[in-house]
Amino acid sequence: MDVKDFYFELPKEQIAQDPLEDRSASRLLVLDRETGAYEHKIFKNITEYLKPGDCLVLNNTKVIPARLFGEKEGTQAKIEILLLKRKENDIWETLVKPGKKARPGTRISFGGGLLTGEVLDVVEEGNRLIQFTYDGIFEEILDELGQMPLPPYITHQLEDKNRYQTVYAKYNGSAAAPTAGLHFTPELLDEVRGAGVEIAEVTLHVGLGTFRPVKVDDITRHHMHSEFYMISQEAAEKINTAKENGGKIICVGTTSCRTIESAADENGRLKESSGWTEIFIYPGYQFKVLDGLITNFHLPESTLLMLVSALAGREHVLAAYEEAVKQGYRFFSFGDAMLIR
Incomplete structure (x- = not known):
């Protein structure tokens, strides 16, 4: 399967640079994964597509201000x-x-x-292992000195760095936000619960491996970087029960x-677990648990576009993306959303 099979044209002006004032006011393209039919909605309409007994799965990781600027001692x-x-x-x-x-032995001051x-x-890909020393609490120092690690296609820092966090972010550890969740407000989540969902x-701490470009022509030879995940017993039971019912x-x-x-057994059941995953999902993958996906619009030739193509079919996804471009949808981290059902 060739990486070029996942290319599409995207005008630069459709790459969203800022989040909307109202998180849930973004547009929503709803795609039927069986037929390829789509319709246009607003994100706060998402409850129309959720039924009592369904289960919505959120990633509650929290982005750390992981970008630091320092000086080489000497x-x-x-x-x-x-x-x-x-x-x-x-x-x-x-x-x-x-x-x-930054050769081994280099000291850097922040x-x-x-x-x-x-x-x-x-280490791999030229990354460096760095040992830090400080007085006090590392997270507090990071909060003072660090910047949010916004993707390179966003050209300026945010006035409010919480806009690059989901409203349900809990556990520090990500180098990038799980951006599909940025569309939810506390009120919309209450509405979801009120609908019997x-x-x-x-938790999955998002590393940059998710966003690394695919540098091989044959995508099956691409290797994902590992990311740490946790599933609680409560979350496993909720998902298993919804599936059974x-x-x-x-x-x-x-x-x-x-x-x-990553965590499901061959029968699609989950249990309390944690570990590292390098799972790479691309067309041909058989989903064990997932039935539907809320996601943003992804970069051409990215592993994320390959994942959504595995769920809805490459032709359906690229046709929906073409429609989104035509209709002026906003793309990437602060852009609009898609529901694949």
């Missing part, structure tokens, strides 16, 4: 660091720019010495989808 050269994965003993796997200035880091090693929360399992975002599909 030369004062500017260095930018993106925190990717927390290891033990204040060691993080990081992405460093420029990498050539915030006038409030935080310092030493490069320990170079169960809400199950799972004939309810639909609708994931909010590709990260929720990848979490439950």
